[in-house]
Amino acid sequence: xxxxxxxxxxxxxxxxxxxxxxxxxxxxxxxxxxxxxxxxxxxxxxxxxxxxxxxxxxxxxxxxxxxxxxxxxxxxxxxxxxxxxxxxxxxxxxxxxxxxxxxxxxxxxxxxxxxxxxxxxxxxxxxxxxxxxxxxxxxxxxxxxxxxx
Amino acid sequence: xxxxxxxxxxxxxxxxxxxxxxxxxxxxxxxxxxxxxxxxxxxxxxxxxxxxxxxxxxxxxxxxxxxxxxxxxxxxxxxxxxxxxxxxxxxxxxxxxxxxxxxxxxxxxxxxxxxxxxxxxxxxxxxxxxxxxxxxxxxxxxxxxxxxxxxxxxxxxxxxxxxxxxxxxxxxxxxxxxxxxxxxxxxxxxxxxxxxxxxxxxxxxxxxxxxxxxxxxxxxxxxxxxxxxxxxxxxxxxxxxxxxxxxxxxxxxxxxxxxxxxxxxxxxxxxxxxxxxxxxxxxxxxxxxxxxxxxxxxxxxxxxxxxxxxxxxxxxxxxxxxxxxxxxxxxxxxxxxxxxxxxxxxxxxxxxxxxxxxxxxxxxxxxxxxxxxxxxxxxxxxxxxxxxxxxxxxxxxxxxxxxxxxxxxxxxxxxxxxxxxxxxxxxxxxxxxxxxxxxxxxxxxxxxxxxxxxxxxxxxxxxxxxxxxxxxxxxxxxxxxxxxxxxxxxxxxxxxxxxxxxxxxxxxxxxxxxxxxxxxxxxxxxxxxxxxxxxxxxxxxxxxxxxxxxxxxxxxxxxxxxxxxxxxxxxxxxxxxxxxxxxxxxxxxxxxxxxxxxxxxxxxxxxxxxxxxxxxxxxxxxxxxxxxxxxxxxxxxxxxxxxxxxxxxxxxxxxxxxxxxxxxxxxxxxxxxxxxxxxxxxxxxxxxxxxxxxxxxxxxxxxxxxxxxxxxxxxxxxxxxxxxxxxxxxxxxxxxxxxx
Ligand code: FES
Ligand code: FES
Numbered sequence: 001x002x003x004x005x006x007x008x009x010x011x012x013x014x015x016x017x018x019x020x021x022x023x024x025x026x027x028x029x030x031x032x033x034x035x036x037x038x039x040x041x042x043x044x045x046x047x048x049x050x051x052x053x054x055x056x057x058x059x060x061x062x063x064x065x066x067x068x069x070x071x072x073x074x075x076x077x078x079x080x081x082x083x084x085x086x087x088x089x090x091x092x093x094x095x096x097x098x099x100x101x102x103x104x105x106x107x108x109x110x111x112x113x114x115x116x117x118x119x120x121x122x123x124x125x126x127x128x129x130x131x132x133x134x135x136x137x138x139x140x141x142x143x144x145x146x147x148x149x
Numbered sequence: 150x151x152x153x154x155x156x157x158x159x160x161x162x163x164x165x166x167x168x169x170x171x172x173x174x175x176x177x178x179x180x181x182x183x184x185x186x187x188x189x190x191x192x193x194x195x196x197x198x199x200x201x202x203x204x205x206x207x208x209x210x211x212x213x214x215x216x217x218x219x220x221x222x223x224x225x226x227x228x229x230x231x232x233x234x235x236x237x238x239x240x241x242x243x244x245x246x247x248x249x250x251x252x253x254x255x256x257x258x259x260x261x262x263x264x265x266x267x268x269x270x271x272x273x274x275x276x277x278x279x280x281x282x283x284x285x286x287x288x289x290x291x292x293x294x295x296x297x298x299x300x301x302x303x304x305x306x307x308x309x310x311x312x313x314x315x316x317x318x319x320x321x322x323x324x325x326x327x328x329x330x331x332x333x334x335x336x337x338x339x340x341x342x343x344x345x346x347x348x349x350x351x352x353x354x355x356x357x358x359x360x361x362x363x364x365x366x367x368x369x370x371x372x373x374x375x376x377x378x379x380x381x382x383x384x385x386x387x388x389x390x391x392x393x394x395x396x397x398x399x400x401x402x403x404x405x406x407x408x409x410x411x412x413x414x415x416x417x418x419x420x421x422x423x424x425x426x427x428x429x430x431x432x433x434x435x436x437x438x439x440x441x442x443x444x445x446x447x448x449x450x451x452x453x454x455x456x457x458x459x460x461x462x463x464x465x466x467x468x469x470x471x472x473x474x475x476x477x478x479x480x481x482x483x484x485x486x487x488x489x490x491x492x493x494x495x496x497x498x499x500x501x502x503x504x505x506x507x508x509x510x511x512x513x514x515x516x517x518x519x520x521x522x523x524x525x526x527x528x529x530x531x532x533x534x535x536x537x538x539x540x541x542x543x544x545x546x547x548x549x550x551x552x553x554x555x556x557x558x559x560x561x562x563x564x565x566x567x568x569x570x571x572x573x574x575x576x577x578x579x580x581x582x583x584x585x586x587x588x589x590x591x592x593x594x595x596x597x598x599x600x601x602x603x604x605x606x607x608x609x610x611x612x613x614x615x616x617x618x619x620x621x622x623x624x625x626x627x628x629x630x631x632x633x634x635x636x637x638x639x640x641x642x643x644x645x646x647x648x649x650x651x652x653x654x655x656x657x658x659x660x661x662x663x664x665x666x667x668x669x670x671x672x673x674x675x676x677x678x679x680x681x682x683x684x685x686x687x688x689x690x691x692x693x694x695x696x697x698x699x700x701x702x703x704x705x706x707x708x709x710x711x712x713x714x715x716x717x718x719x720x721x722x723x724x725x726x727x728x729x730x731x732x733x734x735x736x737x738x739x740x741x742x743x744x745x746x747x748x749x750x751x752x753x754x755x756x757x758x759x760x761x762x763x764x765x766x767x768x769x770x771x772x773x774x775x776x777x778x779x780x781x782x783x784x785x786x787x788x789x790x791x792x793x794x795x796x797x798x799x800x801x802x803x804x805x806x807x808x809x810x811x812x813x814x815x816x817x818x819x820x821x822x823x824x825x826x827x828x829x830x831x832x833x834x835x836x837x838x839x840x841x842x843x844x845x846x847x848x849x850x851x852x853x854x855x856x857x858x859x860x861x862x863x864x865x866x867x868x869x870x871x872x873x874x875x876x877x878x879x880x881x882x883x884x885x886x887x888x889x
Binding site: 039045094095117 | 430549835
């Protein structure tokens with residue numbers, strides 16, 4: 001039996017310990033805000049926080065998630081300044097990548113209160129947006145940093 | 150909630166049919182065939198909106214939302230003419246239903262095709278609300294007017310809210326379209342407003358938005374399908390023992406192979422059915438399948454390229470002819486030739502294909518991220534030999550699509566499996582499935598030849614293309630482009646006395662489909678690279694040279710069947726976007742230093758004129774950086790300007806992906822790429838840093854905005870690389886050309 005905390009709630013899991021956290025969150029816990037994009041830690045659509053750090057949930061097995069505290073987009077108290085900045089900058093197109101982008105951006109701003117463009121690029125380049133909203137994402141992160149200061 | 154009820158629908162319907170929307174010019178690809186089967190929409194407010202007693206207006210969005218904004222834009226147009234307060238509007242996504250007319254959200258024609266109809270729908274409902282108020286006040290309707298969400302009688306100062314009037318309005322007949330007085334442009338509050346935002350953004354940023362990947366049904370099982378690696382193969386033998394041993398796997402199902410032409414049919418293969426997505430994926434990896442032979446097993450990209458290029462060098466079918474190029478070439482003088490080559494591309498929308506379907510009592514209900522729910526209905530009906538009317542297709546949000554999700558093979562897979570299993574099924578494609586079993590953008594070879602006079606201007610211009618056509622998806626023997634010709638090939642806008650555009654035959658070995666801006670990608674790449682080459686030979690500034698070739702402002706003459714009467718090719722509008730982008734980018738004063746350069750391209754597609762300047766820096770390793778992009782566009786009337794800018798910024802990123810990286814190849818019929826490590830797309834640190842978009846203020850009919858930003862990007866980028874390095878890029882992706 002694997003135990004973990006998701007968005008502050010204790011959960012247990014008795015299925016295949018190889019199952020990636022992503023599929024546990026989506027199919028078992030019903031938390032579908034975390035998206036599947038590649039399954040290979042290449043796109044960032046599945047980004048969640050594990051013990052406060054951003055991880056690709058498609059590449060963290062339930063075994064490896066045991067005992068950890070997971071935060072998904074549903075566990076972010078809405079509206080977070082990053083979400084507000086996303087709305088103000090009218091970032092999303094299709095929106096599919098955006099929860100992963102937002103989780104990555106929140107994690108960035110937790111460790112770096114005022115990231116430069118280069119630091120944003122560095123932190124966000126694991127998150128693909130096929131619709132191509134990068135310019136607005138960068139602007140929204142700067143805006144959120146200002147709000148949070 | 151009161152639907153506004155209509156008692157005389159019949160007379161009204163006839164009116165709608167008489168002026169069907171499909172006279173609206175270019176229908177693209179097999180879209181033309183599809184549109185012919187699609188009825189005109191029913192222009193009746195009862196179908197499109199409802200008003201609750203509390204004033205909440207619910208408007209039906211009949212187009213799919215894949216990130217281009219159609220779902221928001223058309224209801225905004227309804228709200229405008231209804232004079233509704235947008236903050237009190239809710240959207241309801243339409244199921245597939247022919248009463249909405251064409252619902253195929255592609256070809257950048259959602260707003261262009263439905264703008265007038267949506268205005269009428271809103272205007273009719275507003276007239277009914279006014280009539281209801283006038284009756285209650287016993288005053289002539291002509292003395293009443295509206296303010297947002299309110300009808301008022303100015304003389305007496307009386308007011309009634311839309312919600313208060315809904316029940317009475319619902320009992321009134323729908324007025325004839327001739328009686329509807331639409332708002333003048335000057336009174337628009339929403340159409341063209343900088344404040345417009347996409348309806349779904351709040352749900353998107355909180356993770357509440359429901360995409361196809363998020364659809365679930367009680368009792369649902371999950372399926373992952375091992376498709377035949379080569380098009381046309383079928384299962385020869387299957388060993389599913391170790392797959393069945395995987396925790397959570399329930400069974401496997403062998404699917405019927407397709408019969409050519411493949412159309413939107415499921416590909417066949419072996420489905421692994423499981424309790425969750427992961428178990429289905431894992432079980433699939435343990436399948437041992439042997440496949441039958443397929444003639445497409447001989448498809449090898451390197452070899453195919455030679456055949457394609459050789460076809461493109463030979464005379465083909467004439468798509469457009471002006472004057473006599475052969476006679477002009479025969480005169481001798483300076484002849485310039487160039488060949489261009491672009492590979493297959495995959496869509497790679499962030500959400501891979503996925504669908505949920507439930508077959509029950511002879512009927513199917515499906516939930517899918519589809520661009521075309523009516524095609525999904527038809528495809529499911531054909532696969533299960535049932536009536537289309539017995540198939541309901543709900544449309545979720547689409548996690549990107551770019552044309553892929555106008556082809557509903559994945560939706561039919563879910564329905565077929567649900568019938569076989571007797572329970573709801575969710576079919577989930579992995580990224581590998583998405584890249585390896587796409588409806589690919591065509592590989593293309595293009596051959597260009599011009600005779601140039603003493604002034605450096607072409608006196609004759611010949612262009613030939615060869616590519617496996619989209620028609621091959623619907624007719625296995627098709628070898629020539631059809632509607633592709635109208636996508637940047639038969640409409641060269643230059644004032645050249647002798648011009649011929651041709652298309653040469655090519656075989657298909659994979660499924661070919663529509664990808665954002667379709668054949669405009671390779672056509673614009675060839676034309677806009679070649680004209681840049683001619684400018685260089687002439688020693689002229691590329692923008693000035695193109696302005697010269699464009700000649701006097703005029704309407705470009707096309708053959709009757711290709712002409713688009715509502716949207717003629719207007720070189721004045723083209724000139725304007727060229728001059729605008731040159732001015733905004735500081736083209737005239739651009740720095741001319743080694744390793745840094747600006748490139749220009751202009752292209753009209755989906756009735757929209759776009760000129761783009763790309764600035765590049767090529768570093769000592771030959772790596773290309775893109776600090777700036779400027780795009781100027783004239784898309785006629787615009788509903789949501791900020792969304793248009795977002796579309797064009799996104800097009801610059803997708804343009805970067807296809808110019809720098811995109812390359813799908815096959816070995817023995819099997820696609821070589823599988824995920825983002827070997828089919829890379831632009832990331833934040835590789836994308837243009839800053840894309841500025843300039844929209845021409847225009848009252849012309851609305852044109853497309855989702856696709857037209859893409860075609861000029863790659864040639865502008867490659868022309869910039871030439872300016873920076875002196876290296877001419879004649880093949881995409883650019884990585885194939887050594888820059889240092
Ligand atoms: S799905 Fe996890 S990184 Fe792409
Ligand atoms: S908004 Fe569509 S993938 Fe990012």
